[in-house]
Amino acid sequence: MLETQKLNKSYGTNRALTDLDLKVNKGVIFGLLGPNGAGKSTLIRIINQIIDADSGQVFIDGRPLAPDHISQIGYLPEERGLYKKMKVWDQMLYFARLKGLSQIDAKKRINLWLDKMEMSTWKEKKIEDLSKGMAQKVQFISTIIHNPPLLILDEPFSGFDPVNAEIIKDQILELKSQGTTVILSTHRMESVELLCDQVAMINRSQKILDGTIRQVKNSYRPEVFQVTVDHPVKPIPAEWIAHEEDGSYHFTLPLSGKTPNELLGELMPYGQISRFQEVIPSMEEIFIHQVKSTKHE
Amino acid sequence: MNKIWLVIQREYLARVKKKSFLLATLLTPLIFPAIMAIFVWIAVEEKENQSLRIIEVVDDNKLFFLESSEQYAFSFSDRSIDEAKELVKNGDRYGFLHIPSFDLKSPQGITFYGEENPNMNLMSYLESSLKKKIEDQRLYETGIDPKIITDIRTSVDIKSIMLDEQGGEKVSNATVNYAIGFVAGILIYMFIFIYGNQIMQGVIEEKSSRIVEILVSSLKPFQLMMGKIVGIAGVGLTQLLIWIVLIGGLTTIVTGYLGMQMPQQQAMEMAQAGMEQVPDSGVAEILQVINGIDFVTLVACFVFYFLGGYLLYGALFAGIGSAVETPSDAQQFMLPVTVPLIVSYMGLFVFILQDPNSTTSFWLSVIPLTSPIAMMGRVSYGVPFWELALSMSLLILGFLGTTWVAGKIYRIGILMHGTKPSYKTLWKWIKTNN
Numbered sequence: 001m002l003e004t005q006k007l008n009k010s011y012g013t014n015r016a017l018t019d020l021d022l023k024v025n026k027g028v029i030f031g032l033l034g035p036n037g038a039g040k041s042t043l044i045r046i047i048n049q050i051i052d053a054d055s056g057q058v059f060i061d062g063r064p065l066a067p068d069h070i071s072q073i074g075y076l077p078e079e080r081g082l083y084k085k086m087k088v089w090d091q092m093l094y095f096a097r098l099k100g101l102s103q104i105d106a107k108k109r110i111n112l113w114l115d116k117m118e119m120s121t122w123k124e125k126k127i128e129d130l131s132k133g134m135a136q137k138v139q140f141i142s143t144i145i146h147n148p149p150l151l152i153l154d155e156p157f158s159g160f161d162p163v164n165a166e167i168i169k170d171q172i173l174e175l176k177s178q179g180t181t182v183i184l185s186t187h188r189m190e191s192v193e194l195l196c197d198q199v200a201m202i203n204r205s206q207k208i209l210d211g212t213i214r215q216v217k218n219s220y221r222p223e224v225f226q227v228t229v230d231h232p233v234k235p236i237p238a239e240w241i242a243h244e245e246d247g248s249y250h251f252t253l254p255l256s257g258k259t260p261n262e263l264l265g266e267l268m269p270y271g272q273i274s275r276f277q278e279v280i281p282s283m284e285e286i287f288i289h290q291v292k293s294t295k296h297e
Numbered sequence: 298m299n300k301i302w303l304v305i306q307r308e309y310l311a312r313v314k315k316k317s318f319l320l321a322t323l324l325t326p327l328i329f330p331a332i333m334a335i336f337v338w339i340a341v342e343e344k345e346n347q348s349l350r351i352i353e354v355v356d357d358n359k360l361f362f363l364e365s366s367e368q369y370a371f372s373f374s375d376r377s378i379d380e381a382k383e384l385v386k387n388g389d390r391y392g393f394l395h396i397p398s399f400d401l402k403s404p405q406g407i408t409f410y411g412e413e414n415p416n417m418n419l420m421s422y423l424e425s426s427l428k429k430k431i432e433d434q435r436l437y438e439t440g441i442d443p444k445i446i447t448d449i450r451t452s453v454d455i456k457s458i459m460l461d462e463q464g465g466e467k468v469s470n471a472t473v474n475y476a477i478g479f480v481a482g483i484l485i486y487m488f489i490f491i492y493g494n495q496i497m498q499g500v501i502e503e504k505s506s507r508i509v510e511i512l513v514s515s516l517k518p519f520q521l522m523m524g525k526i527v528g529i530a531g532v533g534l535t536q537l538l539i540w541i542v543l544i545g546g547l548t549t550i551v552t553g554y555l556g557m558q559m560p561q562q563q564a565m566e567m568a569q570a571g572m573e574q575v576p577d578s579g580v581a582e583i584l585q586v587i588n589g590i591d592f593v594t595l596v597a598c599f600v601f602y603f604l605g606g607y608l609l610y611g612a613l614f615a616g617i618g619s620a621v622e623t624p625s626d627a628q629q630f631m632l633p634v635t636v637p638l639i640v641s642y643m644g645l646f647v648f649i650l651q652d653p654n655s656t657t658s659f660w661l662s663v664i665p666l667t668s669p670i671a672m673m674g675r676v677s678y679g680v681p682f683w684e685l686a687l688s689m690s691l692l693i694l695g696f697l698g699t700t701w702v703a704g705k706i707y708r709i710g711i712l713m714h715g716t717k718p719s720y721k722t723l724w725k726w727i728k729t730n731n
Contacts, residue, residue, distance in 0.1 A: 081503075
């Protein structure tokens with residue numbers, strides 16, 4: 001769906017993107033991760049043709065980025081904005097028309113979405129009279145109103161209460177099931193694990209890792225296992241630093257070059273093993289670890 | 298193109314639909330006549346309710362007789378100063394004027410006593426009456442009959458006729474031309490300021506509320522900027538049009554009403570009296586002058602400079618708005634906009650309306666930043682074609698220039714947050730290609 005090749009951008013002496021290569025497959029939810037100032041917004045702005053890259057190229061469906069791609073992208077920026085004095089209906093119509101929908105199509109689709117999100121009664125309300133959550137919903141609908149095959153959402157859940165965040169999450173998943181490709185830029189790792197199929201992490205203008213969630217997690221396994229032994233028949237070695245709870249001993253062991261089965265074999269003589277589980281890092285841990293380690297370089 | 302049109306529509310409708318627009322549009326043409334009507338009414342009421350004020354005059358020279366007016370009556374007596382003062386204190390007299398005996402060549406010591414501070418009106422009335430009396434007296438003493446002087450006084454009114462290239466003649470009148478230049482210049486000046494500010498506010502609103510990020514993902518910043526400028530121009534033109542219609546309508550109604558009030562006979566008499574007293578002057582001449590004005594050129598020029606000036610400055614206002622985050626931050630960049638505007642405004646009064654054909658007037662009306670206001674001051678006096686053409690082409694170039702510069706600033710400015718730019722950064726933005 002989307003591919004970038006050797007994308008570079010700098011502001012004065014600040015590098016915002018360095019030789020960035022990305023490949024986003026069609027119909028996936030792609031998590032774009034990175035700390036503030038890493039270059040995510042710059043990348044998103046380049047894809048949206050708000051700014052131009054210094055060098056490198058962006059392809060959408062194999063075609064270099066062109067003005068007519070605008071109507072195929074829905075963009076929800078991190079900093080939301082609506083005209084405070086405009087009515088919900090007028091506002092949606094304006095955004096939809098700017099994305100190239102005809103008047104008739106735009107009206108049809110707005111009605112559809114307002115019904116779907118149970119917002120029809122707000123039509124004539126001004127944005128300034130809505131709560132923050134309601135305004136966010138209006139903004140979300142305005143983003144997807146033209147049914148774009150590529151959706152770019154920058155921190156989509158910020159500003160939503162849990163109930164509304166759930167509604168938005170469901171909408172994103174539904175759009176995905178209809179074939180929409182979603183780029184999700186966020187630092188909320190729990191939503192990344194829940195939603196994303198593919199991720200890329202950017203730090204200090206460079207991509208530091210990418211792949212599917214499983215691939216990323218696998219490559220960052222510390223190869224450590226959590227073990228619980230119930231009522232051991234012989235004493236647990238002190239260097240394993242086990243702690244006891246109702247006769248069960250919990251501790252973690254590194255593989256240290258062995259296979260998991262070999263390790264398990266070594267443990268069996270100690271007694272009944274009720275747990276033997278590999279430690280899988282959360283995306284959050286990988287994120288923090290990566291950001292820290294690139295900082296130290 | 299289609300997208301610019303959408304922006305124009307939004308900007309236009311968002312403003313025109315506002316209640317404040319409706320109020321301002323409907324009330325402004327009513328406010329000035331209303332204020333004037335109130336003043337006239339108060340003045341009339343005051344005059345009617347005012348009791349005649351009696352002023353005691355003690356003239357030691359026994360020479361001067363002051364004629365009573367509608368408001369003031371003069372009573373002459375030989376009372377002593379103290380007695381006269383007493384009258385004022387009692388409230389029997391409004392005031393007391395003492396004219397001591399003096400040498401007519403240097404009248405001194407004339408004093409007015411009153412319970413309250415005498416108003417300007419009264420003082421100047423007293424001064425001018427006395428001046429005239431003293432002058433008459435002196436003439437009389439040198440042996441000239443003051444009546445002869447009155448007889449000799451002549452009023453001169455020069456009728457000016459402009460010869461055009463085709464050999465035609467046009468009656469012109471400096472006063473009428475002055476008024477036209479004055480009104481047109483001020484209108485353009487106000488329009489640029491008021492609507493330029495609206496552009497700036499609009500840009501700042503979009504920037505600070507971050508709508509702009511969504512907008513520029515759908516259209517080019519330049520389209521957004523031009524859409525806003527043109528949309529707001531539409532608002533201004535609408536307002537102007539409504540005002541013209543309203544004022545025209547009101548005038549018709551008012552004159553119609555007054556006409557009905559006035560009995561036919563009286564009106565006839567007045568008209569006849571007018572004809573006899575001031576043949577071929579006043580109203581008649583103004584009408585002649587108005588007939589002589591080339592309205593097509595005047596209106597065409599007005600619309601051109603009105604729009605040209607607005608577009609030229611509008612772009613600058615948009616550029617400034619894009620660079621800042623709050624209207625108060627905009628102050629630091631307003632100088633390059635306000636200075637030429639004020640220069641042309643002052644120039645209109647100091648140079649152009651005084652002498653429309655001087656060198657300064659020429660330059661002011663040709664340089665694009667000042668020409669929209671300055672040229673309007675000259676058009677009604679008649680401007681050589683080549684000067685008009687030069688001024689207009691320079692204005693178009695100027696507009697393209699400011700739009701280009703503003704576009705460069707705008708494109709980068711609207712996405713910049715958190716930094717307060719200086720002139721230096723703006724210059725850097727202008728130079729940036731991308």
